[in-house]
Amino acid sequence: QITTQDKQIDAAFARWLKYRPKSAYAYYRLADFHKDNHEDKQAIENAQKALEINPGFEAPARVLARVYYERKQWQKGVDLLTNLLKHTPGNYHTHGRLGLFYAELNQPQKAVEHLSIAIAQLVPESDPNKFYKSACNIERNNLSFYTIWWQTRGAEYAKMGQFEKGVSSLTDLLTILPDN
Numbered sequence: 316q317i318t319t320q321d322k323q324i325d326a327a328f329a330r331w332l333k334y335r336p337k338s339a340y341a342y343y344r345l346a347d348f349h350k351d352n353h354e355d356k357q358a359i360e361n362a363q364k365a366l367e368i369n370p371g372f373e374a375p376a377r378v379l380a381r382v383y384y385e386r387k388q389w390q391k392g393v394d395l396l397t398n399l400l401k402h403t404p405g406n407y408h409t410h411g412r413l414g415l416f417y418a419e420l421n422q423p424q425k426a427v428e429h430l431s432i433a434i435a436q437l438v439p440e441s442d443p444n445k446f447y448k449s450a451c452n453i454e455r456n457n458l459s460f461y462t463i464w465w466q467t468r469g470a471e472y473a474k475m476g477q478f479e480k481g482v483s484s485l486t487d488l489l490t491i492l493p494d495n
Contacts, residue, residue: 328344328345332345337368338368339364339366339368339375342361342375343361345361346359346360346375347374347375349361350381355382359382362376362379363375366379366399373403373406376399376409377409380395380396380416381412384412390416392416393413393416396416397413400413407437407460410430411430411460411464413429414426414428414467415463418430421474423472423475424475427468430467430468430471434461434468437457437460438453446490446491448491450491462488465484465488466485469485469488472484
């Protein structure tokens, strides 16, 4: 039944693209569909097509970045998201993922820079250097991102020799989320 539904979805996308072959949104949705089905090759192809049509479209870049991150292709991720930022100021997903890529490439300064932007964008009403209890009220997935970025940024401060800042940052986090 699932296979039949997937074939129907593929057919629907084929019809959509037949009449709108330059629809970046259709290619993005198709890329996301394939990524959800663990069909990374098709996800990559369709995300790249969407970005060829609209290089500033963040959604297909996020799909592609997820694939690169899972495959540990850190530099490809940096290249992808850096190019995206030439076309758009970026949102917290873009900066957060870029920060994680830089952390994996052992470039702590750039990691901290992008993680700080992501943290500030996700909870704009707070000081990006203070983990606030009110941050726990954001949507669950976003809280997960926020916490991961906060932890990674603390570790990157330590890599840069800013141990007090890293310890202070992680202490703030543990004060609010002691089970983390």
